[in-house]
Amino acid sequence: MGNNKQFSNILNDCLERLITGQETVEQCLQRYPEYIDELEPLLRTAALMNKAIDVKPSDDFRARARYQMQLKMAEIKASHRVTHVVPRWAIAVCTVMLVFVLGSGTILASAGSMPGSPLYAVKLAAENVQVKLAWSQDKKTELYVAMADERVTEMTWMVNNNKTQGLEVAAQRLDSYYNKIGILPLAENTETAFSSASQAAAPAFTTAIATTTPLALSAPTITLASGATDKNDVTTPAPVTIITPIAVAPTVTVIEVPAAGQREDNVITITGNQFNTSNNSKLMNILIYNAITQPEKIQQLLDSDKVPESVKPTLRRALAASKIGYQNAINNLNNTSP
Amino acid sequence: MQEELNLVQRARQGDHEAFARLYETHFDKIFRYVVLKIRNQAEAEDMTQQVFVKAFESIGSYQMKGVPFTAWLYRIAHNQMVDYVRKESKKPVPLDESLPIRDDSDLEGEVETKMEMEKVVLATKQLTKAQREVISLRFAGGLSITEAAKTMRKSEGAIKALQHSAILSLRKTLLAGEKGGE
Numbered sequence: 015m016g017n018n019k020q021f022s023n024i025l026n027d028c029l030e031r032l033i034t035g036q037e038t039v040e041q042c043l044q045r046y047p048e049y050i051d052e053l054e055p056l057l058r059t060a061a062l063m064n065k066a067i068d069v070k071p072s073d074d075f076r077a078r079a080r081y082q083m084q085l086k087m088a089e090i091k092a093s094h095r096v097t098h099v100v101p102r103w104a105i106a107v108c109t110v111m112l113v114f115v116l117g118s119g120t121i122l123a124s125a126g127s128m129p130g131s132p133l134y135a136v137k138l139a140a141e142n143v144q145v146k147l148a149w150s151q152d153k154k155t156e157l158y159v160a161m162a163d164e165r166v167t168e169m170t171w172m173v174n175n176n177k178t179q180g181l182e183v184a185a186q187r188l189d190s191y192y193n194k195i196g197i198l199p200l201a202e203n204t205e206t207a208f209s210s211a212s213q214a215a216a217p218a219f220t221t222a223i224a225t226t227t228p229l230a231l232s233a234p235t236i237t238l239a240s241g242a243t244d245k246n247d248v249t250t251p252a253p254v255t256i257i258t259p260i261a262v263a264p265t266v267t268v269i270e271v272p273a274a275g276q277r278e279d280n281v282i283t284i285t286g287n288q289f290n291t292s293n294n295s296k297l298m299n300i301l302i303y304n305a306i307t308q309p310e311k312i313q314q315l316l317d318s319d320k321v322p323e324s325v326k327p328t329l330r331r332a333l334a335a336s337k338i339g340y341q342n343a344i345n346n347l348n349n350t351s352p
Numbered sequence: 353m354q355e356e357l358n359l360v361q362r363a364r365q366g367d368h369e370a371f372a373r374l375y376e377t378h379f380d381k382i383f384r385y386v387v388l389k390i391r392n393q394a395e396a397e398d399m400t401q402q403v404f405v406k407a408f409e410s411i412g413s414y415q416m417k418g419v420p421f422t423a424w425l426y427r428i429a430h431n432q433m434v435d436y437v438r439k440e441s442k443k444p445v446p447l448d449e450s451l452p453i454r455d456d457s458d459l460e461g462e463v464e465t466k467m468e469m470e471k472v473v474l475a476t477k478q479l480t481k482a483q484r485e486v487i488s489l490r491f492a493g494g495l496s497i498t499e500a501a502k503t504m505r506k507s508e509g510a511i512k513a514l515q516h517s518a519i520l521s522l523r524k525t526l527l528a529g530e531k532g533g534e
Contacts, residue, residue: 022515069384071400
């Protein structure tokens with residue numbers, strides 16, 4: 015028994031080195047010449063086993079899995095944040111009000127409230143209820159874009175009025191909306207999302223997802239500068255920019271949108287035939303518009319001396335998330351377009 | 353080791369980047385562990401993803417003073433496979449059609465690898481459950497004896513003994529197969 019235990023230890027010592035590639039079978043046998051007869055057949059078998067199961071996931075699977083994991087992480091993060099922040103009573107009140115007294119005075123009054131106001135919780139709850147009642151993923155996306163825009167407006171107001179204590183929470187909410195925006199269009203076409211994963215700007219695994227847009231979502235009209243067909247007509251809001259129609263494929267357009275003072279890290283590349291007149295065009299225009307304006311507004315907050323340094327990491331995360339979220343949302347919506 | 357502890361600590365506190373690094377460290381090994389047990393590439397891919405999703409969902413409640421992170425992760429993988437077998441009760445797809453192969457091998461090498469793997473995997477079917485688990489954890493997962501012991505809730509001595517008897521049994525099965533094939 016004692017010998018058997020000793021041999022098990024010797025075998026294990028050799029296996030440890032064999033499995034980790036530190037030694038070959040021969041090298042191990044040299045260290046234990048007295049056990050060579052017993053050890054060799056077992057080590058040969060182990061080496062065969064080690065070689066036979068040296069399988070690796072394909073690059074395609076690896077990329078898909080990483081992308082899916084990224085989405086899952088963003089989804090969980092977003093759901094954790096949003097659901098715990100708004101008091102349940104406020105959600106209950108707003109649900110009843112929205113269903114029975116749509117447009118009631120309280121809700122309308124809360125719409126213009128700012129953080130710190132007694133009606134602010136009602137405003138947040140009303141927004142969440144609107145999302146819950148939205149009939150499609152596209153509508154939900156629109157609402158999240160609007161909510162994100164609202165949060166940025168509030169944050170700007172807070173900074174301008176020296177009420178920065180609620181900035182961190184607002185920035186976290188913003189981040190969670192961006193996560194949702196990047197994910198939601200995917201929910202309607204998972205297969206497309208998978209197939210586009212490999213080309214979707216190499217989803218950096220460690221970053222969150224994001225997107226933003228104004229609450230009263232009137233999709234901005236976007237008009238193409240020149241050289242494109244009518245179908246591709248697009249108008250860009252003020253700070254925007256370079257539009258390069260590709261001659262070979264008239265339906266494919268590449269726009270590089272430098273935001274916030276032409277900083278290179280703020281460039282979002284939009285590729286595809288998204289500027290069409292299909293049912294998705296309104297959402298697409300909203301996404302494109304906000305892909306340009308939102309990061310710029312966040313960057314302005316980041317550049318402000320009035321914003322506490324402690325809040326800036328969250329703002330930076332939100333900024334990164336906005337770019338990835340918009341990029342994903344636009345890519346995904348583009349892939350779902352007819 | 354200390355680096356992994358730090359990553360786990362950060363991941364528990366909601367640091368996604370830390371979790372992502374843990375994911376990258378363990379992804380290939382978990383896949384190999386699952387593939388050896390399920391023997392179907394598509395299912396193994398799904399399962400591998402599920403393992404990490406589950407880990408991400410549960411990392412907040414993971415107790416660092418209990419089992420090592422690696423052992424905890426492989427317990428998730430093991431439990432997922434138990435659930436899978438229970439729910440699906442699918443028969444394994446023939447190895448030729450399902451098993452992945454090494455990316456860097458040529459065609460001849462691929463065939464050889466598949467045949468080798470087929471032999472080995474078939475031989476593992478003759479092992480007891482505990483022996484098979486030890487072999488999967490040690491060879492596919494690359495776990496140390498200590499980690500395998502924590503994963504299986506057994507002593508290190510017991511794991512070494514199981515490993516020894518498993519390789520002995522594999523040897524006999526493979527030899528018998530060679531003789532039968534002559």
